[in-house]
Amino acid sequence: MKVSKGELIREIDKYSIEKLGIPSIILMENAALGVVKHLMLNEKEYYVVICGRGNNGGDALAVTRHLIAAGKKVSVFSIGLNPMSKDCGVNHDILCNMGVKITNISNVEDIEFLRDSIIRSDVVVDGIFGIGLKREVRGVYDLAITVINETSKKTISIDVPSGFSGDTGEVFGNCIKASKTITFETYKRGFLNYGSHEYTGEVVIEKIGIPDFVVDKYHNKEFFLERKFIQKKTKERALYSHKGNYGHVMVIAGSEGMTGASTIATKAAVKSGAGLTTLISCEDALQAVRNFVPEAMWKKNDDSQGIETLMGKVNSIAIGPGLGKSNETLNNVKRVLKNTDGTIVIDADAINVLEGKTNLLKEAKGNVIITPHPGEMARLTGMEIKKIQSDRIEIAKEFAREYGVIVVLKGYNTIITNGEVSYINPTGNGAMANGGMGDCLTGIIASLCAQGYSPMDASCIGVYAHGECGDKVSEHKFVVTATDIIDNISKTIKELT
Ligand SMILES: NC(=O)C1=CN([C@@H]2O[C@H](COP(=O)(O)OP(=O)(O)OC[C@H]3O[C@@H](n4cnc5c(N)ncnc54)[C@H](O)[C@@H]3O)[C@@H](O)[C@H]2O)[C@@H](O)CC1
Ligand SMILES: Nc1ncnc2c1ncn2[C@@H]1O[C@H](COP(=O)(O)OP(=O)(O)O)[C@@H](O)[C@H]1O
Numbered sequence: 001m002k003v004s005k006g007e008l009i010r011e012i013d014k015y016s017i018e019k020l021g022i023p024s025i026i027l028m029e030n031a032a033l034g035v036v037k038h039l040m041l042n043e044k045e046y047y048v049v050i051c052g053r054g055n056n057g058g059d060a061l062a063v064t065r066h067l068i069a070a071g072k073k074v075s076v077f078s079i080g081l082n083p084m085s086k087d088c089g090v091n092h093d094i095l096c097n098m099g100v101k102i103t104n105i106s107n108v109e110d111i112e113f114l115r116d117s118i119i120r121s122d123v124v125v126d127g128i129f130g131i132g133l134k135r136e137v138r139g140v141y142d143l144a145i146t147v148i149n150e151t152s153k154k155t156i157s158i159d160v161p162s163g164f165s166g167d168t169g170e171v172f173g174n175c176i177k178a179s180k181t182i183t184f185e186t187y188k189r190g191f192l193n194y195g196s197h198e199y200t201g202e203v204v205i206e207k208i209g210i211p212d213f214v215v216d217k218y219h220n221k222e223f224f225l226e227r228k229f230i231q232k233k234t235k236e237r238a239l240y241s242h243k244g245n246y247g248h249v250m251v252i253a254g255s256e257g258m259t260g261a262s263t264i265a266t267k268a269a270v271k272s273g274a275g276l277t278t279l280i281s282c283e284d285a286l287q288a289v290r291n292f293v294p295e296a297m298w299k300k301n302d303d304s305q306g307i308e309t310l311m312g313k314v315n316s317i318a319i320g321p322g323l324g325k326s327n328e329t330l331n332n333v334k335r336v337l338k339n340t341d342g343t344i345v346i347d348a349d350a351i352n353v354l355e356g357k358t359n360l361l362k363e364a365k366g367n368v369i370i371t372p373h374p375g376e377m378a379r380l381t382g383m384e385i386k387k388i389q390s391d392r393i394e395i396a397k398e399f400a401r402e403y404g405v406i407v408v409l410k411g412y413n414t415i416i417t418n419g420e421v422s423y424i425n426p427t428g429n430g431a432m433a434n435g436g437m438g439d440c441l442t443g444i445i446a447s448l449c450a451q452g453y454s455p456m457d458a459s460c461i462g463v464y465a466h467g468e469c470g471d472k473v474s475e476h477k478f479v480v481t482a483t484d485i486i487d488n489i490s491k492t493i494k495e496l497t
């Protein structure tokens with residue numbers, strides 16, 4: 001599923017109209033038909049439609065015509081005094097020619113009339129503003145939005161909830177709280193922001209007749225990860241295969257007092273299919289792994305020569321969980337970046353020690369995946385967490401491009417990007433918000449890298465499967481722990497093949 005800002009829509013719209021010769025009124029008609037599909041014509045009888053003066057309002061006026069043609073009772077309100085856009089005017093004139101009464105909302109008494117109509121209606125269709133909203137919502141617009149939110153039983157927003165920025169996810173003063181938003185051609189970037197669901201409700205994408213090649217021409221390669229895409233990439237294990245076919249993962253993790261992180265990462269690597277897994281750590285952590293992950297091999301962290309030799313042979317290295325923020329960790333990161341041409345998954349303390357030293361990433365011999373949560377990303381970039389969360393994709397992309405790495409920016413809607421192509425993960429949930437969950441993901445991604453998946457595919461499959469596993473377990477559990485994921489990840493990956 002494609003994700004974009006509003007400017008893409010304006011570009012593809014322009015190309016379709018000017019180069020392909022599709023009249024803009026046809027696109028508007030297609031948009032209206034896309035919305036009508038979701039208006040529950042079989043169950044509902046009385047609709048209130050509220051239109052602005054731009055093309056979003058034009059869509060709503062075309063929707064009105066279809067509702068009337070379907071025999072529904074409709075009250076139509078036009079709000080504001082701006083001149084109408086050309087196509088809005090066309091649909092307005094058609095309704096006037098049909099003898100449909102359109103009530104103007106320009107003062108407080110009109111707002112009370114709107115309130116009465118909404119109270120009696122089954123559904124409100126919101127076509128006040130779309131992606132053309134530029135400034136703070138004030139005056140009658142502000143009042144109308146409040147009345148809709150207070151009284152509507154069910155609000156369906158056209159393209160975006162009015163008052164919401166499809167680009168940034170900001171609310172311009174006041175905003176419709178929809179039960180459903182029918183958006184066109186692409187999932188809007190702003191919908192990804194934390195809290196946007198409160199305004200958009202369920203989001204549905206409708207095509208409006210613009211050919212895919214036009215969208216691809218301008219699309220900046222941002223996608224929602226879809227199950228079928230992950231299924232296509234995830235391969236079954238071959239009948240005649242042996243452990244040598246599934247690679248060797250080195251896990252550098254754990255320290256005195258933080259042995260759980262290394263056990264989790266190591267076990268996650270084993271359980272998600274690596275041919276061989278070796279933990280490098282202190283004696284306590286090795287003891288834990290000997291007890292809880294008998295399948296894994298281990299090497300004490302003081303055997304420098306042995307470790308460096310092994311680094312040159314393994315297919316992937318996961319480094320960071322539970323290592324502690326120390327000079328020793330920094331030296332280990334440097335050593336890994338220098339000595340392996342396999343894929344390196346950098347997490348937790350291995351990220352933290354790179355604060356102010358991110359240029360080291362540019363010296364990596366192998367491919368690098370970093371898996372920060374927003375707090376770690378803030379430390380790494382020197383930005384505030386709030387800033388990171390307000391523009392997750394762009395910040396992750398920029399970092400990936402600058403340092404030539406893959407960034408897996410974790411949290412709700414984890415972003416996976418190499419700076420060129422970006423994926424947004426829909427799986428996972430709040431039940432997974434507890435310690436060890438990230439260590440587990442690190443082990444899974446490193447394991448998939450060792451098995452021969454490209455770093456980007458391993459990141460996408462790993463993140464998606466980790467979240468889907470959490471979703472399944474959470475169906476009957478209040479909290480999902482890393483141990484729950486480890487116990488179920490093999491089944492989840494199997495279901496994805
Ligand atoms: N491919 C496309 O681009 C298509 C777009 N369509 C619709 O067109 C919409 C975009 O249309 P427009 O660009 O005309 O923009 P909008 O209809 O979103 O809004 C623009 C209008 O609102 C006014 N306005 C903006 N901010 C305001 C504020 N704070 N207070 C008061 N008035 C304000 C503007 O002056 C203008 O009159 C989309 O969201 C979608 O619904 C559809 O018609 C189908 C085709
Ligand atoms: N609300 C949520 N929705 C989706 N995924 C979540 C949610 N909360 C946590 N997760 C996932 O759980 C993992 C937590 O990682 P992290 O914060 O690094 O944990 P830790 O450092 O304790 O191991 C990430 O993969 C994250 O995306």
Ligand SMILES: [K+]
Binds near residue numbers: 127129158159160161
């Ligand atoms: K709208």
